[in-house]
Amino acid sequence: MTIAGASERPVRRAGGLSLTSIVLVVVLGVFFLNLAALILGVVLNSFATSWFGSLVPDGLTTRWYAYAADTFQLLDVLRVTFTVGAAVVVLSLLIGAPAAYALARRQFPGKRLVMLLFLLPMLLAPITYGIPLATALYQFDLAGSLAGVILANLVPSVPFVILLLTPFIEQIDENLERAARMCGASTPRVFAKILIPLMAPGLLAAGLLVLIRVLAMFELTFLTAGPGEQTLVVALYYTVFAAGIRPTQAIDAMAVIYMLTAFVPLLVALRFVNPTQIVARIKQENVR
Amino acid sequence: MPQPQLERLAIEDVSKVYGDHVALRDFSLDVAGGEFVALLGPSGCGKSTMLNCLAGLVPLTSGRISIDGDRIDPLPPERRRFGMVFQNYALFPHLNIGRNVAFGLESRRVARSEIRARVARALGQVRLEGLADRYPSQLSGGQQQRVAMARAIVLEPRLILMDEPLSNLDAQLRTELRTELRRLHQDLGLTTIYVTHDQSEALSLADRLVVMRNGVHLQIGTPATVYTEPADAFVAAFMGYRNLIPARRRSARDGDVIVELADGVTMRGVDRGASTDEQVVVAVRPSDFTVVPAAGSDDEATGENAITCTVRVVEYQGEESAVEAEAAGGLRVHFRTTERVATGERVAVHVDPSRLLVFAADA
Amino acid sequence: MPERSRSLRDRLAERGIDRVLWLLLPAAALLGMLFVYPFLYGLGLSVQSQEGTPGIGNYLRFFGDDFQRSTIAKTFALAIPAAALNVGISIPIAYKLRGPVRHKRVITTLLVLPATLGTVLVAEGLIRYFGPIGWFNQLLMAIGIIDAPLQLTHNYIGVMASLIITGFPLSLLLVLGHASGIDPDLERAAATLGAGPSERFRRVILPLMLPGITIAFVLAFVAAFAVFPSAVMVGNPSGETRVISIAAYQAAFERFDYPMASAIAMIMAALQFAVVGSVFLVRSRLYRGSTSGAKG
Ligand SMILES: Nc1ncnc2c1ncn2[C@@H]1O[C@H](COP(=O)(O)OP(=O)(O)OP(=O)(O)O)[C@@H](O)[C@H]1O
Ligand SMILES: [Mg+2]
Numbered sequence: 039m040t041i042a043g044a045s046e047r048p049v050r051r052a053g054g055l056s057l058t059s060i061v062l063v064v065v066l067g068v069f070f071l072n073l074a075a076l077i078l079g080v081v082l083n084s085f086a087t088s089w090f091g092s093l094v095p096d097g098l099t100t101r102w103y104a105y106a107a108d109t110f111q112l113l114d115v116l117r118v119t120f121t122v123g124a125a126v127v128v129l130s131l132l133i134g135a136p137a138a139y140a141l142a143r144r145q146f147p148g149k150r151l152v153m154l155l156f157l158l159p160m161l162l163a164p165i166t167y168g169i170p171l172a173t174a175l176y177q178f179d180l181a182g183s184l185a186g187v188i189l190a191n192l193v194p195s196v197p198f199v200i201l202l203l204t205p206f207i208e209q210i211d212e213n214l215e216r217a218a219r220m221c222g223a224s225t226p227r228v229f230a231k232i233l234i235p236l237m238a239p240g241l242l243a244a245g246l247l248v249l250i251r252v253l254a255m256f257e258l259t260f261l262t263a264g265p266g267e268q269t270l271v272v273a274l275y276y277t278v279f280a281a282g283i284r285p286t287q288a289i290d291a292m293a294v295i296y297m298l299t300a301f302v303p304l305l306v307a308l309r310f311v312n313p314t315q316i317v318a319r320i321k322q323e324n325v326r
Numbered sequence: 327m328p329q330p331q332l333e334r335l336a337i338e339d340v341s342k343v344y345g346d347h348v349a350l351r352d353f354s355l356d357v358a359g360g361e362f363v364a365l366l367g368p369s370g371c372g373k374s375t376m377l378n379c380l381a382g383l384v385p386l387t388s389g390r391i392s393i394d395g396d397r398i399d400p401l402p403p404e405r406r407r408f409g410m411v412f413q414n415y416a417l418f419p420h421l422n423i424g425r426n427v428a429f430g431l432e433s434r435r436v437a438r439s440e441i442r443a444r445v446a447r448a449l450g451q452v453r454l455e456g457l458a459d460r461y462p463s464q465l466s467g468g469q470q471q472r473v474a475m476a477r478a479i480v481l482e483p484r485l486i487l488m489d490e491p492l493s494n495l496d497a498q499l500r501t502e503l504r505t506e507l508r509r510l511h512q513d514l515g516l517t518t519i520y521v522t523h524d525q526s527e528a529l530s531l532a533d534r535l536v537v538m539r540n541g542v543h544l545q546i547g548t549p550a551t552v553y554t555e556p557a558d559a560f561v562a563a564f565m566g567y568r569n570l571i572p573a574r575r576r577s578a579r580d581g582d583v584i585v586e587l588a589d590g591v592t593m594r595g596v597d598r599g600a601s602t603d604e605q606v607v608v609a610v611r612p613s614d615f616t617v618v619p620a621a622g623s624d625d626e627a628t629g630e631n632a633i634t635c636t637v638r639v640v641e642y643q644g645e646e647s648a649v650e651a652e653a654a655g656g657l658r659v660h661f662r663t664t665e666r667v668a669t670g671e672r673v674a675v676h677v678d679p680s681r682l683l684v685f686a687a688d689a
Numbered sequence: 690m691p692e693r694s695r696s697l698r699d700r701l702a703e704r705g706i707d708r709v710l711w712l713l714l715p716a717a718a719l720l721g722m723l724f725v726y727p728f729l730y731g732l733g734l735s736v737q738s739q740e741g742t743p744g745i746g747n748y749l750r751f752f753g754d755d756f757q758r759s760t761i762a763k764t765f766a767l768a769i770p771a772a773a774l775n776v777g778i779s780i781p782i783a784y785k786l787r788g789p790v791r792h793k794r795v796i797t798t799l800l801v802l803p804a805t806l807g808t809v810l811v812a813e814g815l816i817r818y819f820g821p822i823g824w825f826n827q828l829l830m831a832i833g834i835i836d837a838p839l840q841l842t843h844n845y846i847g848v849m850a851s852l853i854i855t856g857f858p859l860s861l862l863l864v865l866g867h868a869s870g871i872d873p874d875l876e877r878a879a880a881t882l883g884a885g886p887s888e889r890f891r892r893v894i895l896p897l898m899l900p901g902i903t904i905a906f907v908l909a910f911v912a913a914f915a916v917f918p919s920a921v922m923v924g925n926p927s928g929e930t931r932v933i934s935i936a937a938y939q940a941a942f943e944r945f946d947y948p949m950a951s952a953i954a955m956i957m958a959a960l961q962f963a964v965v966g967s968v969f970l971v972r973s974r975l976y977r978g979s980t981s982g983a984k985g
Binding site: 144196289 | 706
Binding site for chain 2: 872874875877878879880881882883884885888892893896897
């Protein structure tokens with residue numbers, strides 16, 4: 039009776055790996071192996087005294103990080119990056135969450151049109167609207183300023199927040215709000231005591247994901263930032279271009295720092311949400 | 327065309343283990359061709375597991391399943407030629423009703439003209455003519471249920487498996503479709519295994535009942551046998567013996583036993599396996615109690631096999647009332663009566679000794 | 690008078706119009722100002738010359754110039770295969786992973802990571818790893834498959850590799866997220882009806898995965914269409930990977946010809962809408978009925 043309980047795969051026959059499974063494992067394995075090697079190469083190079091054509095660097099050092107901090111005004115860049123990141127997260131939550139609430143709770147004429155307005159920025163590559171947007175911002179003297187960079191980054195972030203939060207709010211039972219009102223709570227109190235606490239996980243996840251997107255958003259920042267408002271990605275792009283005169287190790291040190299800034303919020307976000315759920319929600323909304 | 331396609335289905339010592347949880351333990355059952363067998367039991371007792379093992383949807387841990395002497399348990403589900411009706415119907419949402427019903431025929435490469443004729447006939451049998459072009463999402467729950475039936479019977483399977491097919495429907499639709507199922511079974515003579523946790527459904531549909539608990543069967547028998555002669559206290563509880571009263575066995579006389587309840591009242595009943603044990607359980611159906619005049623303020627019960635008690639809750643149910651009363655020692659007694667009783671009233675209830683079953687106390 | 694205004698308010702509330710809708714205003718206003726307005730502004734700018742005379746000269750110039758016009762073909766040559774490849778590989782993997790698979794969470798987490806690397810970092814990493822003296826070439830030479838390093842960067846291959854690294858994980862997550870939502874009973878039902886594994890995939894799973902596949906393809910295409918940093922960094926930005934976004938960027942920020950840059954941006958938008966629209970059109974032809982299973 040104590041036959042080892044194999045894990046259950048509905049329908050499929052028990053025993054043995056099928057050929058397709060092996061092929062898939064190989065495909066995924068090769069992909070991740072190459073990716074890991076790619077990242078490891080960058081990390082290793084950032085610590086290399088020198089590395090040219092051999093399997094591993096000649097020696098290890100940490101001085102490129104100090105060098106990068108000096109030459110690339112890393113502290114300034116980090117400050118700008120996180121100012122932009124924080125501002126975009128806060129603003130897109132403040133603007134997106136109420137809209138998501140209205141969309142989740144009301145059916146009204148013209149809703150499809152509003153949804154389309156909120157979806158379009160996600161169905162177009164940023165550079166497409168980035169160029170007219172940058173041009174328009176120049177007109178208002180906003181390009182090349184911190185405000186301009188933040189405004190530009192709000193364009194994809196607000197729809198993203200709405201898309202993430204609408205289904206999240208839909209699954210919060212509306213009767214909870216009604217019950218609170220029956221108990222005499224005013225609208226602000228309903229928000230403060232019922233909705234915000236219930237939405238907290240969703241807000242947190244959405245905020246972190248927006249942060250990750252802003253950190254990685256090259257095109258919009260690149261098109262709207264002046265020399266003083268470069269975020270880390272954009273600074274990285276420029277240093278790669280100024281290569282030749284810069285040691286590659288310093289560029290890679292910068293890349294490693296960028297990678298860390300993006301990974302930390304991601305790892306935090308993953309504690310709160312299951313990755314397939316994130317995209318499943320986006321997809322569900324898109325389908326309609 | 328009532329003409330069963332199999333002679334005998336034999337399930338022998340089937341076990342199914344999930345991790346360290348035993349969902350089925352040495353389960354054996356013989357089913358004759360054309361029979362309608364219901365698997366009955368509480369949630370989590372392994373009914374669906376048994377059905378899925380039969381369908382080939384989960385592999386057995388050990389045991390054998392054979393049809394007319396041929397083992398079928400190594401076969402994948404698509405080669406067993408069974409029909410299955412799922413609890414949530416599992417209709418293909420991307421196919422219309424006609425295509426849903428035709429699915430299995432198409433898999434078997436049946437000729438187009440024949441498919442059309444058989445789909446039409448199956449939809450007729452479940453009374454869904456004219457809905458072939460609708461999609462599942464455009465049907466009501468009851469209609470979806472019928473489509474699921476049609477999809478299974480159109481293949482004329484040698485065995486049809488149903489997993490709580492009516493449990494997602496409202497009460498009225500459930501009784502309606504129950505009759506329909508019985509009619510279909512009579513018309514088509516399909517050997518059927520039917521899973522349910524609703525005893526009235528099992529009693530009214532099945533030729534034979536299998537009452538299960540924790541992966542084993544406690545009793546197998548005709549509805550009449552299981553209903554009137556439950557094998558143990560658990561089966562009795564499942565068959566509507568709502569009063570399960572702990573008692574001590576005193577003496578036995580010609581197959582009858584005398585038991586003493588907590589407050590010293592003695593009662594006579596049928597011995598159902600309590601003879602060797604001092605601790606017993608007395609089982610009485612609420613409808614087997616009759617109200618008799620109470621003996622004034624006297625605490626002693628009036629007459630033989632009667633309990634005096636005070637009415638606590640009366641639920642009006644039309645013809646009858648369901649009453650919960652409290653006897654001495656806090657004992658709760660449930661009975662049904664057509665007489666009018668009021669909360670707080672003292673009554674005595676009597677039960678015929680042949681209707682009082684005495685079981686060994688469950689460990 | 691109060692009677693009337695009250696009933697109007699009730700009538701509106703009946704149709705779902707009440708004060709809650711004000712909550713949409715900030716988001717709608719923001720997108721109106723920062724998305725719709727710039728877009729219309731760009732559209733207006735694109736139909737005038739640099740001096741302000743109206744006309745479709747910019748479009749004529751773009752399509753009349755071989756060098757400019759060829760960017761469209763180059764963009765599609767990258768974006769369509771990249772999207773098809775990313776989604777195509779995702780389908781069988783998502784099919785395998787859709788059920789309860791061990792370590793699923795680890796696998797999906799690993800898949801999210803590259804999406805956060807961003808195109809710039811991936812491009813930078815690719816230059817090292819795929820470069821003439823990178824590990825990849827070193828390995829191939831050590832095994833003896835090749836004797837001279839392969840040219841994998843600063844060309845089409847480099848950009849394609851970058852598009853796959855940044856795009857494939859996201860495609861797989863989208864397709865997997867959708868496939869995981871398919872009721873497993875549907876495949877079981879198909880099995881009991883006599884359909885073997887390949888038939889179940891073809892007739893049940895694939896059609897049900899189609900909406901997820903469409904979305905994944907559309908998003909993969911849009912992301913690949915705008916390939917900019919990798920086209921510049923690991924591609925050959927004056928040759929085979931001079932994609933349309935480079936043309937737009939150069940017009941705007943190297944020649945400061947904003948009308949021309951706007952015209953190119955409008956052409957890009959039109960091309961993206963055309964592809965996205967036709968993908969959805971094809972899907973609506975292929976797939977009917979609801980996206981969710983019948984009955985809860
Ligand atoms: N895939 C599985 N992995 C682990 N345990 C399982 C699995 N499927 C079922 N079980 C366990 O096996 C036992 C029997 O499950 P089964 O589904 O057969 O119950 P059931 O009698 O059909 O109950 P219900 O009336 O609720 O449908 C349960 O305790 C359940 O938790
Ligand atoms: Mg079950």
